[in-house]
Amino acid sequence: MAGDWAVELHGVRKRYGRGRTAVHALRGIDLTLHHGSYTAVMGPSGSGKSTFLQCAAGLDRPTAGAVRLGGTEITGMKENKLTALRRTRVGFVFQAFNLLPSLTVEQNVVLPMRLAGHRPDRRRAAEVLAQVGLADKARRRPGQLSGGQQQRVAIARALVTRPDVVFADEPTGALDTTTATEILTLLRQAVDTQGATVVMVTHDPAAAAWADRVLFLTDGEIIDHLDRDAIDGPRLAPGHPDHLRPDRLAAGRERGAPPYRAHADRIAARMTSLAGPRARTEAAA
Ligand SMILES: Nc1ncnc2c1ncn2[C@@H]1O[C@H](COP(=O)(O)OP(=O)(O)OP(=O)(O)O)[C@@H](O)[C@H]1O
Numbered sequence: 001m002a003g004d005w006a007v008e009l010h011g012v013r014k015r016y017g018r019g020r021t022a023v024h025a026l027r028g029i030d031l032t033l034h035h036g037s038y039t040a041v042m043g044p045s046g047s048g049k050s051t052f053l054q055c056a057a058g059l060d061r062p063t064a065g066a067v068r069l070g071g072t073e074i075t076g077m078k079e080n081k082l083t084a085l086r087r088t089r090v091g092f093v094f095q096a097f098n099l100l101p102s103l104t105v106e107q108n109v110v111l112p113m114r115l116a117g118h119r120p121d122r123r124r125a126a127e128v129l130a131q132v133g134l135a136d137k138a139r140r141r142p143g144q145l146s147g148g149q150q151q152r153v154a155i156a157r158a159l160v161t162r163p164d165v166v167f168a169d170e171p172t173g174a175l176d177t178t179t180a181t182e183i184l185t186l187l188r189q190a191v192d193t194q195g196a197t198v199v200m201v202t203h204d205p206a207a208a209a210w211a212d213r214v215l216f217l218t219d220g221e222i223i224d225h226l227d228r229d230a231i232d233g234p235r236l237a238p239g240h241p242d243h244l245r246p247d248r249l250a251a252g253r254e255r256g257a258p259p260y261r262a263h264a265d266r267i268a269a270r271m272t273s274l275a276g277p278r279a280r281t282e283a284a285a
């Protein structure tokens with residue numbers, strides 16, 4: 001059933017411009033994402049990651065194909081209806097935080113509710129601010145917070161309406177490693193404990209390693225993927241003898257110690273192999 005999926009893309013294409021100068025940013029994306037899944041999107045610069053995110057989130061319209069969010073077809077939806085859907089059923093986190101500096105932290109968090117014409121739910125705001133560890137910062141302004149704290153406000157704002165899906169474009173791109181880890185932990189927790197669905201673009205294998213699945217995008221096509229389960233193995237019932245297999249014990253230690261270093265190494269290796277031919281061509285040019 002359509003409603004079982006948080007995100008569906010069918011034959012999505014995006015072309016910028018026309019004729020000889022046209023750029024084919026997406027060349028036919030087919031993708032279905034479960035509710036409660038965490039997906040990372042990686043690929044070389046210009047491969048179409050941001051375009052993919054914008055089309056999937058209803059911020060931009062594909063040239064061809066169909067997009068559904070939480071079972072609702074958004075292709076061809078009138079702009080005002082699409083805007084309303086975005087405000088209630090989609091959350092966004094950007095590299096540059098995108099908070100309004102003149103509003104307090106709490107006012108920033110309830111902004112999606114206000115924009116959707118709903119009464120700001122201050123209890124819900126307090127709840128999500130507590131989730132991101134900023135319960136005591138509600139009355140501050142973004143300028144009085146560190147970068148990592150500002151990004152946590154952005155995550156609280158993205159989660160406040162309990163959206164079908166949270167889209168994040170390089171959410172850790174402007175942060176140091178320690179702060180990035182805090183943000184990735186929060187996104188992971190949102191998936192694991194709140195049942196949120198997250199789609200995150202990143203160029204950092206260590207960040208991508210937090211996701212359940214990594215999609216590799218090259219020249220507007222998804223050409224490969226890597227699952228975290230492929231390393232950890234499927235979840236076993238408690239007491240199953242396979243729990244004691246050495247590889248599973250190692251995987252268990254790995255799982256208990258984010259950022260999943262062995263998995264990040266695999267992702268990095270896959271990225272290098274994808275970038276290889278292109279990098280060689282460029283070197284030869
Ligand atoms: N508004 C636009 N008009 C014309 N071309 C565009 C536009 N936006 C993106 N493109 C082109 O589409 C392709 C994909 O761009 P996109 O921004 O999706 O890449 P990306 O994978 O997010 O790259 P990066 O890692 O550098 O952010 C690129 O060739 C880009 O130049």
Ligand SMILES: [Mg+2]
Nearest residue numbers: 049050051169
């Ligand atoms: Mg981009």
